[in-house]
Amino acid sequence: MDRANMGILALTLVVALATQIDAGNVYRERFIQQYNKIHDDANGYFSKEGVPYHAVETLLVEAPDHGHITTSEAYSYYIWLEAMYGGITKDFAPFNKAWQIMEEFIIPVHDSQSTNSAYNPSHPATYAAEFDSPDQYPSLVDSSVPVGQDPIYQELVNAYGTPDIYAMHWLLDVDNIYGFGNTQGNCEGGPYTSGPSFINTFQRGSQESVWKTIPQPCCDSFKYGGPNGFLDLFTKDNSYAKQWKYTVAPDADARAIQAAFWAAQWAQEVGQFSAISDTLSKAAKLGDYLRYALFDKYFKKVGNCVGPWSCQGGYSKDSAHYLLGWYFAWGGSLDTSNPWAWRIGDGAAHFGYQNPLTAYALVNEPSLKPKGASAVTDWQISLDRQLEFYEWLQTSEGAFAGGASNSWNGRYDTPPSELTGNTFHGMFYDWEPVYHDPPSNRWFGMQPWSVDRLAQLYYVTGNSRAKNLLDKWVSWVLSEITFQGNQYSIPATLEWSGVPPNVHVTVTAHTNDVGTASATARTLAFYAAKSGDQNAKNVAKQLLDGMWELYQTDKGVSNSEIADTYNQFSHDVYVPNGWYGQYPNGDVIQAPATFIGLRSWYKKDPAWPKVEAYLNGGSAPEFTFHRFWAQADVALSQGTYGMLFNE
Known part of the structure; x- marks a missing residue:
């Protein structure tokens, strides 16, 4: 199907979707009920600044190590929630507000990334190898390793008149629990600074679970940590300079753009497009900078890139894999009198981060077309490449395997021989891209998170490649889904064997988790609405009805879980012998260190006695968490079903 016909079909389908908004149905009403719970101040989903917390509860350790440390993921769900609110109520002011709050707190302002003008796109960054485990760090910064050229920097400067990057840093200490106080434009900060603080955690290899991290400020002025701040825990260099640095989770930025796409369709249908046009232009800008996720970490050539010295730097777009990598990052010096700056992409791509609907939107939705000279072309290539990636990774069973890497082990190692025969544009298959503790593709949630976006593309465009992939999935x-009355069971964990094209999946456990069930239901709903598959529609409805009837709480829709990983509060955290530093509250960083030893403030948490009893030999504690993403997802899936089927 050519692009013009796809666009006409997309508009027809979106109009059909929007015209059902006013009909009134139980699933639309459920969206409003859940939306109101999330926005009830008494329920604690937002900070006093309006920032969405990762969760209502504070004692929660997963990717963020505290419930009131938030992520760009939460922001993207917030924006999506408000887009649908506009679609249902015709009021898009909350959508604009959500974007404004995102801009204000999690996209670094100029004063928080002040030395980008010294960035040299001919030498984006200096190489430092990634290692497998934290005890192999710090990693030597090695200028002898060739790196490539950044092909999009100048066109971004030309388009927006600034060398700064417009992207969400992935992690915010909303209540400044660590005390760094790295707020917008305020590097020195401190424990008594008010406002969300930029922090980071993971930086020491694929085996560094959250329990092994040493959190650090994004703006390292050497005020805390050791004599070199926190820098010499991660990199080994001749000298260290005070600096700022940020990391992007591309799936979150892509989800925010995806939400803007739907806002554009719904607003146009109800005559409110002009009310959000400024926000849509910002979403287009976000998509322009999101292209840094499409490149190898050091802008090396993509394809059979083996050996840090022998794999040469790329020129123009030959360093682009055109997939959404796991991250990209940028940083620079604090000293404006001796400025420098750097940027990196990522050579590893996980299927779970791909977003073909966002790629489609950045090419085909006029209000979302980026200004960068080659941006639309890049996203058109990316759309095709992402679909090809799904095709390459799909198992005979239907599930999607992990991903691929242009830099084996994060250091351009030689991969095992069984991976070299069938590559993806020269990238090597990896069943657990990026992190291994736990394996990054073990959690079933990655499946519906990603496939939902594939199903949305299919719904909007009728793309036949997407349909073929979805039919099998x-x-x-x-x-794998079963019901007993209104109780449901869906996959929880997966195991993988083989290599493409002979990868296989086994479901090793099942769950009733509302977040993954919600995402699964929405995926099935979009697929059913376009394909007419009645069974998929019925299962989506059963999942939505079951979670709504069984798992209502005063704060949302959630089920309890056993926190059997919380014995790791006492887990060892590697600190090099002889290294000594301190956190703002006085917690000491030196060997031997533990997770709780670096976070003594956790012992003041109201839920701490439950964990302490577990550490002292009791049973694993049980919690009912209200994660922002999951609660927003419940609202979105209920609302989607109501809009699609008008029941």
């Missing part, structure tokens, strides 16, 4: 998922 839906068949597999339906075979």
